[in-house]
Amino acid sequence: MKKFVKKFLALSVSLISFSALAQKEATTWYFGRNAGLSFSQSTEPTPIKNGRLFSEEGSAVVSDASGNLLFYSNGMQVWNKNHQLMANGTELKGHESATQSSLILLKPGSSTIYYLFTTDFQGQDHGLQYHLIDMSKNGGLGEVISKNNLVFAPVTEKLTAVRHRNGRDFWIVTHRWNSTLFYAYLLSPSGITFSPVESNVGSMHTGDNGGTIGYLKASVAGNKLAMATWAPVNKLELFDFNNATGQVTNAVDLGQFEEAYGVEFSPDGSKLYGSRNGKNGREARIFQFDLSSGSPETIVASGQVVAKSMSSKFGALQLAPDGRIYVARNGSSYLGVIRSPNELGNLSNYKDNGISLGTQRSEFGLPNFPSFYFQNLTAPTGFVVHQK
Numbered sequence: 001m002k003k004f005v006k007k008f009l010a011l012s013v014s015l016i017s018f019s020a021l022a023q024k025e026a027t028t029w030y031f032g033r034n035a036g037l038s039f040s041q042s043t044e045p046t047p048i049k050n051g052r053l054f055s056e057e058g059s060a061v062v063s064d065a066s067g068n069l070l071f072y073s074n075g076m077q078v079w080n081k082n083h084q085l086m087a088n089g090t091e092l093k094g095h096e097s098a099t100q101s102s103l104i105l106l107k108p109g110s111s112t113i114y115y116l117f118t119t120d121f122q123g124q125d126h127g128l129q130y131h132l133i134d135m136s137k138n139g140g141l142g143e144v145i146s147k148n149n150l151v152f153a154p155v156t157e158k159l160t161a162v163r164h165r166n167g168r169d170f171w172i173v174t175h176r177w178n179s180t181l182f183y184a185y186l187l188s189p190s191g192i193t194f195s196p197v198e199s200n201v202g203s204m205h206t207g208d209n210g211g212t213i214g215y216l217k218a219s220v221a222g223n224k225l226a227m228a229t230w231a232p233v234n235k236l237e238l239f240d241f242n243n244a245t246g247q248v249t250n251a252v253d254l255g256q257f258e259e260a261y262g263v264e265f266s267p268d269g270s271k272l273y274g275s276r277n278g279k280n281g282r283e284a285r286i287f288q289f290d291l292s293s294g295s296p297e298t299i300v301a302s303g304q305v306v307a308k309s310m311s312s313k314f315g316a317l318q319l320a321p322d323g324r325i326y327v328a329r330n331g332s333s334y335l336g337v338i339r340s341p342n343e344l345g346n347l348s349n350y351k352d353n354g355i356s357l358g359t360q361r362s363e364f365g366l367p368n369f370p371s372f373y374f375q376n377l378t379a380p381t382g383f384v385v386h387q388k
Contacts, residue, residue: 288344
């Protein structure tokens with residue numbers, strides 16, 4: 001196994017600017033049983049109840065650069081900013097029970113055309129699809145101008161995006177089902193390159209269809225990927241990602257974690273968090289791994305429990321505009337919150353009843369945002385940026 005780059009932490013910190021202004025595309029969240037959060041204020045997020053979305057697992061939401069809601073989806077329908085079904089925004093071939101059912105990206109070089117990517121659940125025939133949305137239509141409410149365009153099938157429920165090193169294009173990253181292959185599709189002003197970059201690395205995703213379940217996330221800097229895979233694979237894994245070539249390399253098996261589901265990197269890239277639920281749930285735990293050494297052996301050995309829950313199962317872990325990591329608690333009217341995710345061990349400060357959703361409820365999912373939305377974050381209360 002190749003050595004991790006020793007200066008990984010210093011590089012990650014140098015690529016993240018903790019400034020007073022955060023990018024605002026992730027200002028509004030819709031997920032679960034009509035639940036929502038607004039990060040439009042500078043203090044705590046505010047529960048919102050105006051969303052129409054129901055999703056057992058995945059969703060995606062996008063706001064404009066000023067934080068104004070544009071549209072959202074569960075992979076099967078699309079709602080506009082007025083919470084009405086968007087024109088032609090029904091019968092999409094994704095599935096609300098896919099872990100990362102949907103992902104939204106602005107087409108490179110365009111100010112009005114968005115790609116909505118969707119995944120089917122449990123490796124079914126619809127696979128990875130793309131749909132085109134033109135926000136110049138219908139007085140700014142948008143219209144799905146092309147839908148249900150197959151990219152590849154079968155894939156797992158894993159779907160994320162990394163900004164290309166050129167600063168313009170994107171890599172759409174997924175994992176083939178019944179395979180050890182990652183696929184990275186280039187999205188440029190010319191559209192999708194349908195011949196993906198293939199990387200044969202990490203665990204085999206096969207067997208029971210539960211092995212399709214679990215999150216794939218990129219670090220904010222775009223140089224790392226992490227993956228959680230549910231039973232029967234039951235693993236957390238870490239990889240290097242080359243955002244110039246699309247190659248995934250240097251797999252680190254972090255160990256067996258029964259019913260692993262969520263993963264997320266800290267804002268500075270120094271920590272990785274992963275959730276496990278135990279066989280049939282009721283052992284909801286979050287583990288933290290310290291990535292700062294760059295050594296696979298040291299990273300594996302650093303794993304420690306930093307969160308337990310009153311809920312029987314944890315779902316998604318999602319970095320937010322306030323620099324905290326929010327945690328889906330299945331069936332709960334609260335989200336858990338890791339309040340200081342750059343800090344080591346219990347200093348990361350997990351709160352199980354971290355934020356109330358009011359009368360709404362979380363399921364397994366939270367919105368699937370590209371990690372590069374969080375490159376410019378305001379440091380949350382209690383957050384300390386360590387200079388190296």
